[in-house]
Amino acid sequence: MSYIKKPVARHPSLKPNTLGLTLRDYEGAMSTLCAGCGHDSITAAIVRALYELDTPPHMLAKLSGIGCSSKTPTYFVSGSHGFNSAHGRMPAIATGASAANRELTYIGVSGDGDSLSIGLGQMVHAIRRNVKMLYVIENNGVYGLTKGQFSASADVGSKSKKGEANTQAPLDPVMLALDIGATFVARSFSGDKAQLVPILKAGLRHDGFALVDVISPCVTFNDHEGSTKSYKHTRKHQLPILEADFVPFAAEITADYPEGAAHSVKMHDGSMVRFRKVAADYDPTDRANVASYLREHQRAGEVPTGLLYLDESSEDMHRAAKTVKTPLTRLTHEELCPGNAALRKLQEAFR
Amino acid sequence: MRPSDIGNPDYFHKVVDCQWACPAHTNVPEYIRLIAQGRYTDAYMLNRESNVFPAVLGRTCDRPCEPACRRTRVDEKPVAICRLKRVASDLKDDVTALLPRAPAQKNGKRIACVGAGPASLAVANDLMPLGYEVTIFEKSPIPGGLMRTNIPAFRLPAAVLDEEIDMILGMGVDVRYGAPVTSMKALLAEGYDAVFVGSGAPRGKELDIPGRRDSDRIHIGIDWLESVAFGHTDRIGERVLIIGVGNTAMDCCRTSRRLGGKDIKVMARKPRAYFKASPWELEDAEEEHIEIVINHEPIRFVIENGKLTGMEFQRFESKEEGGKLVQTKLDKVFLPADDVILAIGQEAAFPWIERDLGIDFDKWEMPVVDKVTFQYSRPGVFSGGDAAWGPQNIIWAVAHAHQAALSIHAYCQGTSLTERPPQGMTLSSAKMGLHEWSYKNDYNSIGRQKMKHVDLVERFKKMNVEVELGFSAEQTAREVERCLNCDLQTVFTDSLCIECDACVDVCPVLCLTIAPDGEEADVRKRLSAPATNPKQDLFASGPLPQTSRIMLKDEDLCVHCGLCAERCPTAAWDMQKFNLLLPYAGKPCKTR
Numbered sequence: 001m002s003y004i005k006k007p008v009a010r011h012p013s014l015k016p017n018t019l020g021l022t023l024r025d026y027e028g029a030m031s032t033l034c035a036g037c038g039h040d041s042i043t044a045a046i047v048r049a050l051y052e053l054d055t056p057p058h059m060l061a062k063l064s065g066i067g068c069s070s071k072t073p074t075y076f077v078s079g080s081h082g083f084n085s086a087h088g089r090m091p092a093i094a095t096g097a098s099a100a101n102r103e104l105t106y107i108g109v110s111g112d113g114d115s116l117s118i119g120l121g122q123m124v125h126a127i128r129r130n131v132k133m134l135y136v137i138e139n140n141g142v143y144g145l146t147k148g149q150f151s152a153s154a155d156v157g158s159k160s161k162k163g164e165a166n167t168q169a170p171l172d173p174v175m176l177a178l179d180i181g182a183t184f185v186a187r188s189f190s191g192d193k194a195q196l197v198p199i200l201k202a203g204l205r206h207d208g209f210a211l212v213d214v215i216s217p218c219v220t221f222n223d224h225e226g227s228t229k230s231y232k233h234t235r236k237h238q239l240p241i242l243e244a245d246f247v248p249f250a251a252e253i254t255a256d257y258p259e260g261a262a263h264s265v266k267m268h269d270g271s272m273v274r275f276r277k278v279a280a281d282y283d284p285t286d287r288a289n290v291a292s293y294l295r296e297h298q299r300a301g302e303v304p305t306g307l308l309y310l311d312e313s314s315e316d317m318h319r320a321a322k323t324v325k326t327p328l329t330r331l332t333h334e335e336l337c338p339g340n341a342a343l344r345k346l347q348e349a350f351r
Numbered sequence: 352m353r354p355s356d357i358g359n360p361d362y363f364h365k366v367v368d369c370q371w372a373c374p375a376h377t378n379v380p381e382y383i384r385l386i387a388q389g390r391y392t393d394a395y396m397l398n399r400e401s402n403v404f405p406a407v408l409g410r411t412c413d414r415p416c417e418p419a420c421r422r423t424r425v426d427e428k429p430v431a432i433c434r435l436k437r438v439a440s441d442l443k444d445d446v447t448a449l450l451p452r453a454p455a456q457k458n459g460k461r462i463a464c465v466g467a468g469p470a471s472l473a474v475a476n477d478l479m480p481l482g483y484e485v486t487i488f489e490k491s492p493i494p495g496g497l498m499r500t501n502i503p504a505f506r507l508p509a510a511v512l513d514e515e516i517d518m519i520l521g522m523g524v525d526v527r528y529g530a531p532v533t534s535m536k537a538l539l540a541e542g543y544d545a546v547f548v549g550s551g552a553p554r555g556k557e558l559d560i561p562g563r564r565d566s567d568r569i570h571i572g573i574d575w576l577e578s579v580a581f582g583h584t585d586r587i588g589e590r591v592l593i594i595g596v597g598n599t600a601m602d603c604c605r606t607s608r609r610l611g612g613k614d615i616k617v618m619a620r621k622p623r624a625y626f627k628a629s630p631w632e633l634e635d636a637e638e639e640h641i642e643i644v645i646n647h648e649p650i651r652f653v654i655e656n657g658k659l660t661g662m663e664f665q666r667f668e669s670k671e672e673g674g675k676l677v678q679t680k681l682d683k684v685f686l687p688a689d690d691v692i693l694a695i696g697q698e699a700a701f702p703w704i705e706r707d708l709g710i711d712f713d714k715w716e717m718p719v720v721d722k723v724t725f726q727y728s729r730p731g732v733f734s735g736g737d738a739a740w741g742p743q744n745i746i747w748a749v750a751h752a753h754q755a756a757l758s759i760h761a762y763c764q765g766t767s768l769t770e771r772p773p774q775g776m777t778l779s780s781a782k783m784g785l786h787e788w789s790y791k792n793d794y795n796s797i798g799r800q801k802m803k804h805v806d807l808v809e810r811f812k813k814m815n816v817e818v819e820l821g822f823s824a825e826q827t828a829r830e831v832e833r834c835l836n837c838d839l840q841t842v843f844t845d846s847l848c849i850e851c852d853a854c855v856d857v858c859p860v861l862c863l864t865i866a867p868d869g870e871e872a873d874v875r876k877r878l879s880a881p882a883t884n885p886k887q888d889l890f891a892s893g894p895l896p897q898t899s900r901i902m903l904k905d906e907d908l909c910v911h912c913g914l915c916a917e918r919c920p921t922a923a924w925d926m927q928k929f930n931l932l933l934p935y936a937g938k939p940c941k942t943r
């Protein structure tokens with residue numbers, strides 16, 4: 001970690017967004033992660049996405065579990081809400097928070113250990129409930145914080161720093177999410193912000209659970225020869241199969257995409273995701289097609305990336321449950337607790 | 352893009368904005384760090400090496416370094432580089448033992464210098480230690496040139512000037528006072544091995560308008576200041592008009608204030624944005640309740656019954672049109688005055704150089720001086736300071752003198768004058784630990800410290816009360832930390848980079864970019880933030896190992912915080928201390 005705070009000097013070209021905040025106003029504390037950790041790059045991408053979306057810091061909640069990845073919410077948007085939960089329990093906390101206050105923007109940051117081992121049951125249920133949140137898995141194939149044990153996402157044959165090969169089959173969060181009905185599924189790479197930032201922005205605007213699995217090399221324990229989650233390996237095998245542009249609602253649509261503009265998907269709030277450079281035989285709105293396409297390419301050792309699947313009809317937990325529009329936190333005691341008579345009446349309805 | 356050539360000393364020198372802007376290339380950040388460590392003597396000696404008169408310059412320098420200072424681009428006000436120089440000189444110990452000494456055994460070469468101003472003195476400073484016998488001919492009874500006769504004592508106390516001149520003369524320079532050189536031919540006939548003309552630009556410009564010759568209360572600024580310095584003039588009328596608004600005018604008006612002037616006006620033809628005086632000199636004058644009047648052009652002196660009563664001026668209205676000043680005439684006005692001082696410029700004059708000596712003169716009757724060798728068209732005769740290309744300032748006189756001394760030495764050794772000895776550099780890693788550096792990378796974002804002045808009543812009591820009090824210990828402690836350590840360079844090793852983006856992400860001023868290579872114009876479009884300062888380089892690496900993209904760094908706004916190097920997992924970025932090596936006469940640089 002660095003001992004000094006980031007100097008206050010700023011580049012004069014930094015432009016304020018509609019809230020009057022510059023990119024640097026979305027920064028947090030100095031990172032204490034190892035120098036060169038992929039997670040820090042993802043933090044920088046999140047900072048940019050939130051700045052570009054004009055997110056009011058006080059309307060943002062950052063949640064995480066345990067791990068190097070789970071430490072990172074401290075490193076962006078100092079002036080927002082935050083919750084650092086027990087290992088793997090962040091999805092439940094996020095579900096509860098979202099239930100209580102549907103107005104906040106929720107970002108969950110997790111690791112492959114946090115989400116795929118101890119927290120797997122938690123994550124899948126948040127997906128099932130379609131909790132409206134951006135859920136980022138910073139995937140490095142190891143438990144970084146506890147010094148580099150293989151995680152559940154480690155590929156068979158991938159080597160540990162000491163040279164041992166992993167023998168257990170990996171859990172793939174993207175395939176898993178597709179399989180259990182996730183409505184927004186993406187994969188990206190910490191070293192590719194041009195791809196990652198628009199995905200994060202679309203995920204923040206998605207009406208439901210937006211899963212973004214980001215390959216994020218652990219420089220200290222998993223960036224050696226023989227690792228399948230290193231910078232070098234990921235660069236060699238990354239296969240960007242489509243490009244997504246996020247066009248916020250009300251923004252003037254100036255760019256035109258003559259070539260390969262296969263799909264435009266309108267999101268619940270009116271913003272658009274425009275897919276470009278899509279492979280001819282790929283349809284990001286067809287779950288079965290996506291699953292088989294990915295399976296085929298992953299078998300060939302490739303790492304397909306992009307906003308892989310998007311269900312435009314997604315309805316988040318609140319819409320599905322038809323809860324009131326007003327956040328529960330803003331209801332009066334009387335509205336939340338209408339009294340004995342009302343309870344009796346409700347129970348009567350079940351007899 | 353072609354990878355940047357960081358082996359050329361100019362590359363990193365340019366990043367050290369102040370040092371690059373200083374005519375003598377004083378190693379500013381290093382002396383500021385020495386002051387921060389309380390090593391005032393070392394700071395003084397480091398200064399002396401390049402600028403010869405640190406105590407004088409710490410009070411009077413024109414400080415081209417300050418407008419160049421990186422802090423002006425990062426947050427407005429430059430580091431008080433000049434006044435920190437004064438701190439070093441005020442607090443230094445006895446430096447006698449550290450000063451250069453002339454060898455007892457002379458080298459047999461005799462050099463004549465004309466004038467004992469800063470130019471000639473600095474030539475003597477460089478040549479005496481090499482065994483030269485230097486003789487200075489000076490028309491005045493004391494040494495120092497305009498530093499003595501024109502810069503008023505309330506800005507530069509005589510004792511300060513004496514101390515630094517004595518450091519040079521103490522090496523055994525033979526100075527002939529009261530000895531004006533009236534014939535170059537005669538001087539050349541004395542058989543010196545080389546001659547240096549450091550006679551300055553001693554002639555004040557005239558204002559030939561009606562009435563100029565009809566009163567003895569109209570003075571030429573530099574002559575008047577000289578007569579004040581020598582004690583020949585010790586009073587002036589209550590109402591004084593100063594014509595011109597350069598630095599000489601500022602010294603004239605402030606001196607008038609101390610000699611009895613009450614209603615003092617500095618008369619300018621143009622509006623403020625066009626003034627020649629340094630902003631700080633203007634501020635200091637206005638603090639002393641000097642009125643600065645713009646848009647007035649003198650048209651005649653008004654003399655009644657043989658007595659000066661004032662001046663008539665044409666008034667103008669000024670407008671900027673398309674970046675140009677457009678002045679339209681208004682009415683004429685009369686302003687009363689007891690004395691008028693002309694401060695509209697000065698020039699060199701060479702009635703004493705015969706025109707048949709093989710010394711070429713240009714159409715302005717100035718001897719032609721070679722810009723590289725500082726030699727006249729006649730071999731063996733050199734020049735520098737105000738005498739060479741007209742009035743400049745002390746630091747330029749010193750910079751010229753170093754070059755002239757190099758030439759004189761080469762000339763006497765029979766080596767080439769045109770092949771200048773190259774500059775050199777050293778780079779040494781500043782890494783002391785994981786995140787520890789041999790410098791303080793956390794600069795202080797506080798504003799520039801304000802110099803305290805003696806109060807008005809006190810300062811007007813005597814001519815020689817020094818106005819500036821110098822920085823207090825607390826002010827010094829704060830000011831040194833404002834420096835951005837621009838000599839602590841970011842040095843990149845292509846082969847080590849794994850393109851993790853950590854440096855790009857952490858840089859507070861968005862200096863860094865990793866992007867595909869291409870034509871420079873295209874690459875510039877891909878930068879993290881636009882590089883808008885053409886005076887600062889865009890660093891480009893060679894192809895990076897994993898993707899063949901290149902690392903780019905806009906040097907313009909880097910604050911040398913070292914965070915890129917701290918966040919780099921492979922030490923591809925390192926902070927390294929750059930030390931520019933300058934050649935001096937008899938002392939070429941060892942490394943290149």
Ligand SMILES: Cc1cc2nc3c(=O)[nH]c(=O)nc-3n(C[C@H](O)[C@H](O)[C@H](O)COP(=O)(O)OP(=O)(O)OC[C@H]3O[C@@H](n4cnc5c(N)ncnc54)[C@H](O)[C@@H]3O)c2cc1C
Nearest residue numbers: 466468469470490496497531532550551736737743744745
């Ligand atoms: C009013 C005023 C204020 C200034 N303030 C500053 C300031 O604050 N900071 C700054 O950096 N610069 C200042 N300057 C400019 C600075 O003083 C000069 O640029 C500098 O002194 C030039 O040095 P020099 O050695 O070339 O010449 P000079 O300093 O002019 O020295 C020339 C010497 O040669 C002698 N001489 C001339 N002709 C002959 C001859 N024929 N024979 C023998 N001797 C001769 C003169 O008597 C003089 O001593 C100021 C100038 C003026 C007029």
Ligand SMILES: Cc1ncc(C[n+]2csc(CCOP(=O)(O)OP(=O)(O)O)c2C)c(N)n1
Nearest residue numbers: 067068069087111112113114142143144145
């Ligand atoms: C209940 C519990 N069990 C085990 C741990 C130990 N532990 C801390 S972090 C961690 C794994 C983190 O891995 P991951 O989520 O991939 O994060 P990374 O550090 O790799 O970013 C484990 C097992 C714990 N803190 N709490």
Ligand code: SF4
Nearest residue numbers: 034037068144218219
């Ligand atoms: S141990 Fe690995 S995951 Fe944790 S901070 Fe270091 S590089 Fe990042």
Ligand code: SF4
Nearest residue numbers: 858909910912913915
């Ligand atoms: S030292 Fe490095 S991080 Fe700091 S401003 Fe300069 S380039 Fe940016």
Ligand code: SF4
Nearest residue numbers: 848849851852854919
């Ligand atoms: S931090 Fe180091 S390794 Fe990472 S991109 Fe920058 S220079 Fe390369």
Ligand SMILES: [Mg+2]
Nearest residue numbers: 111112142144
């Ligand atoms: Mg992990």
